[in-house]
Amino acid sequence: MKIAVTGINNVDSPGPGVPVIRGLKDSESINAEIIGLSYDTLEPGGYMPGITDKVYLIPYPSGGIENTFERISFIHSKEKFNVLIPTLDSELYGFLKLTDRLSSLGIKTFLPTFDNLNLRAKDKLFDFCTANNIKVPKNILVSGTNDLHRISSEFEYPVVVKGIFYDAYIANNLEEVQSAFKKLASRWGLPIIIQEFIKGDEYNVVALGDGSGETIAAVPMKKTYITDKGKAWAGITIDDEYLLNLVRHAVERLKWKSGAEFEFIKDGETNQYYLVEINPRLPAWVYLAVGAGQNIPEALLKLAIGEKIKPMTEYKTGTIFIRYSWDLITDIKTFESLAVKGEKDNKSLKN
Amino acid sequence: MAKFSVPSNLAVSESGFLFVPSSGETFTLNEIGSEIFMMLKKGSEDKEIFETVVDSYDIDLYTFEKDFSDFITQLKNHKLIKEL
Structure with missing residues (x-):
């Protein structure tokens, strides 16, 4: 069975693609042939022997879902893969919006629902947990620096300052909160989450x-x-x-x-x-x-x-x-194929 | 006289390696610590442990009682034993 998998960026903060592929390859009931979908020419999963059988470049989610769909349709026209497994947070909403169109091409997915994604969002998790008797650190949402003065009356330091999508800092005083707030707001937007430190x-x-x-x-x-x-x-x-x-x-x-x-x-x-x-x-x-x-x-x-x-x-x-890191040695010809053509056949890669 | 119990799910190897499956914590005991822990696990009372250790090692009872008490405190702090 042909399966397309994203998140093959097996770097210092790795995507889940390579371990997902290892699980699929270990399966005795699936003869998995893996199409790696790579956002960058140097994602290691596109070069590691025994992981991807073929690798294609795809556009970043920030390029919009039409670009993604066009590229996925092209790759599917060549590879006829059966299932697509996106593994990165940042691409989930996009692929979820494309589910029906992917399905019409014959591509199956098993993604969380929009409700799933919304209920577990960082700014909603507190409400979900308190409504369902699950202990959760106290948090407040702040949308401007004026709100930061609430912290000293509602929390004890340190506190965790979290971006709405990614990143978190531990802050020991108001000055550190303000610094973290600025970094997170400029990178991920508002609101910012102030969370009790456990x-x-x-x-x-x-x-x-x-x-x-x-x-x-x-x-x-x-x-x-x-x-x-x-x-x-x-x-x-x-x-x-x-x-x-x-x-x-x-x-x-x-x-x-x-x-x-x-x-x-x-x-x-x-x-x-x-x-x-x-x-x-x-x-x-x-x-x-x-x-x-x-x-x-x-x-x-x-x-x-x-x-x-x-x-x-x-x-x-x-x-x-x-986990370990490993310097994989390859050559310019191998790199060239992915950089120029946007695709690369890995069947000749040796362990 | 005191007696102790060791949690039933605690994995202990002969080399003195302890693994607490519920928390993922691991501990390493030296030879004598391992020997004492095995006696605790068997249900030996402290008096019996004192006699065995003082007979087997070059240590007086007073010093060993003090070391034993420190050891027991550490085991209790890590929830590796409970006093019955």
């Missing part, structure tokens, strides 16, 4: 919902090594039924469709879990779930093609992932 360890859960409220897969992980960008560089699967039930409850209430990553902080003093974010796509560490016994990319693909999947509940606790 001190504790970070736990994440990768999950897959079928859209009816059922959790098809879920694997929890403790981050054991965190980069300066807050990304997990190592992690270990844990056995915590309470945490899994929290995620199942959220999936059920959201009627979540597709993959997701639930980010929690466990308060070091009270041992309570606080849900700090729901990312609407599989995380870059999803291959840990595959290694622990739940091939979530494979299950997502099967849901996309309309197969019924039984919920997976077993996985191996104590499975560890350790």
